[in-house]
Amino acid sequence: MPQTRIASRRAPDRAKLALLAGAVLAIALAIAIATAVFGNVFWTQAAARLDAVRIWASLHPGPAVLGYLLVFTAMTLACLPVGPASAVAGGVLFGAVFGAAAAIAAAVAGGALLFLLARRLMAQRWPGRHAALLARLRRDGFLAVLALRLAPVTPGWLISVAAGGAGLRLATFVLASAIGILPAFALFARLGAGVGEQLRRGEAPTVSLLLQPQEVLPLGALAALIGVPILLRAWRARQARLARLG
Numbered sequence: 001m002p003q004t005r006i007a008s009r010r011a012p013d014r015a016k017l018a019l020l021a022g023a024v025l026a027i028a029l030a031i032a033i034a035t036a037v038f039g040n041v042f043w044t045q046a047a048a049r050l051d052a053v054r055i056w057a058s059l060h061p062g063p064a065v066l067g068y069l070l071v072f073t074a075m076t077l078a079c080l081p082v083g084p085a086s087a088v089a090g091g092v093l094f095g096a097v098f099g100a101a102a103a104i105a106a107a108v109a110g111g112a113l114l115f116l117l118a119r120r121l122m123a124q125r126w127p128g129r130h131a132a133l134l135a136r137l138r139r140d141g142f143l144a145v146l147a148l149r150l151a152p153v154t155p156g157w158l159i160s161v162a163a164g165g166a167g168l169r170l171a172t173f174v175l176a177s178a179i180g181i182l183p184a185f186a187l188f189a190r191l192g193a194g195v196g197e198q199l200r201r202g203e204a205p206t207v208s209l210l211l212q213p214q215e216v217l218p219l220g221a222l223a224a225l226i227g228v229p230i231l232l233r234a235w236r237a238r239q240a241r242l243a244r245l246g
Contacts, residue, residue: 050092051199057093064093069106076110079157083107087185091192092199100182100189107185108178111160115173118164133158137166142176149180156181 057064072086086106090099133154137144145168148159163173 050195054093054196054199061094065102068093068102069109072103072106073110073113076107076156077113079114079155081155083156083181083185084188087188088192088195091189091194092196093192095196096186096190096193099192100186103185103189104178104181107156107181108174111156111177112170112174114157114160115164115168115170118161119167120164133162134166137163137168141168142172145173145176146180149177150183 068090072082072089075082075086083103087100087103090101090103093099094102140147145159145163148154149156159177160173
């Protein structure tokens with residue numbers, strides 16, 4: 001019986017690691033298949049459309065920024081996992097620095113709206129399976145939101161809703177969220193800016209952008225940011241179970 005309980009508790013961490021690895025492999029496979037099937041025609045047409053949007057944004061910065069913020073704030077409020085995509089798009093349209101700032105603003109605004117809705121509508125109505133997350137947020141507040149945002153394993157919408165249900169102050173949630181998503185969003189915006197630079201040179205974006213030395217290290221750091229907390233939590237849980245059994 002104890003062995004059965006240990007195996008069942010290990011399953012969620014293993015599932016998260018498998019999901020992370022599967023997502024990386026799926027993206028790489030999709031790019032490889034698209035390249036093999038459609039060849040340069042696919043990438044040339046896609047690059048032309050993307051460059052047209054980038055040029056329009058550079059000529060009309062006000063409407064472009066406003067439209068960007070409205071679209072990605074609404075998608076975040078709808079609980080869609082658009083954070084990385086919004087940062088890449090921001091980098092393409094506005095450059096690495098302003099693109100990251102716009103993506104963070106949209107993500108935090110959407111998260112804050114979810115937070116306020118949860119605080120008003122979902123107090124005392126939490127499913128039991130999220131009790132541990134709610135207790136952690138009530139206990140640690142700012143540090144809990146910061147840690148959850150830094151390691152993007154827990155869905156962003158769930159963090160926003162749980163923080164609202166836990167009764168955190170809005171300012172605490174907003175500040176912790178903005179700081180927590182900054183490293184990942186800065187990296188994705190930088191990748192988007194690299195795509196934008198290739199478009200400005202008249203080149204179709206290629207996977208080789210990810211293999212450049214200045215991009216490999218940040219990507220490795222992001223992978224560590226996601227994977228290390230999962231492994232550390234699994235190791236601590238295993239040590240605790242061994243201590244109880246011993």
